[in-house]
Amino acid sequence: MTCVAFVVFEGFQSMALAAMPVFEYANFSAGEALYDVSVLSEHGRPLRASGGLSVGTEEFDERVFDTVIVVGGDAILQQAPEGVLNYLRASVKTARRTASICSGAFVLAQAGLLDGRRATTHWAYARDLQARFPSIKVEEDRIYVIDGSIWTSAGMTAGIDLALAMVEKDHGAELARSVAQKLVMYHRRAGGQSQHSALLDLEPKSDRIQTVLGYAREHLAEALSVEHLADVARLSPRQFSRAFRAETGQSPAKAIENLRLEAARQLLERGRLNLDQIAVETGFSDRRRMREAFLRAFGQPPQVIRRNARTDYAA
Structure with a gap:
């Protein structure tokens, strides 16, 4: 079973968790438990998202996750909690994939995980990300970017495309297509597709x-x-x-x-x-x-x- 962790913090953008059902429906479509998903935070308590939604979380511990996904939110644009950064610096050594959704790229950048890599984020934040972290090659008009073990996606709904790409990589295009259909998606967007319509x-x-x-x-x-x-x-x-x-x-x-x-x-x-x-x-x-x-x-x-x-x- 593939263990997936979503990393959140106080004031995170709840829409970023829209990627979670991709793994849930992958289990449903496959008829077996392919993925086990957890929501983690520094202190393991209920956290409020920017829109007021409260989400229960588990505390960072020594568990090893295959895939670690940090979500976005205005609360971390300037400085993410040091506990979150330290967790990501440690987990990237054992995780097969480390990913971000939307402005979660700023967290990966602050942790030093994007140095010398290609990455993307929400188009509204892309130039700020490039200016603050010049060692990153920011591709501001991409839905998602994969550079080695680091995956980054554009704003919010692009996280769903990112998660579908992970399912396709793990278990093939047919399962990813089935999940997209169950989520009533018109089609799964490829990573190189423009963020603009x-x-x-x-x-x-x-x-x-x-x-x-x-x-x-x-x-x-x-x-x-x-x-x-x-x-x-x-x-x-x-x-x-x-x-x-x-x-x-x-x-x-x-x-x-x-x-x-x-x-x-x-x-x-x-x-x-x-x-x-x-x-x-x-x-x-x-x-x-x-x-x-x-x-x-x-x-x-x-x-x-x-x-x-x-x-x-x-x-």
Whole structure:
């Protein structure tokens, strides 16, 4: 059985514990006890999360855990309790994996466990993490990063993706997929996937523009000209372009390119299609145009993003 410990502290963010049910449902889906999960703290007493939820904990002791996961919270951004740091410094020597969720990366950094490593955290804290700990290579737009035995994830729900990746690494993709389905997840995001959603960034206000964006996302392989989208919205091209920019702050062409980039990046990370196929599937028409768009948006060509995703999976 794999023993997993979640390390918490006073004022932690309760959403970080949303990763716990991943291990619970792995047991349920497998029909056997694959994981045993504990919640630990320095003094082993009930602790209040930032939202007021009280959680019972067990005190740090000499038990050896396979996987140790430290959660996030604003309470530890500047300085985590010394007892927590000492526990992590000791446990990393015996644990197979040591991980953080969201701003929990600051705890690992304060303990010296991220020195010289690649890591990520919530996008809102990434630049602060890099500035305070310059020896870390912070990858601020990643869902999660694996560097040797150290795993770090982005904000809150990314912890679920991190835990699913652990289940997949331990027991295979089929079990991880079953757990994701039971958690009613649309899909498990790969580590290299962006923390940002193109549709969320657009935030259209009217049903008409939302309908157009939904249509575009389902028909990315098509030309999707302004005239075509205007027909979907039942507006003239001029009216549509004006309304679209007013609601999203972007031109239709720019928004469609962002949707194509997001879809292409997901396909790259899944690794099933070659670059020419992905370019056609996502409406770039050829790999040259797709490469140019990737360089504009990410500063990296598609091949590098695919290689990074494969490196994380192999790790």
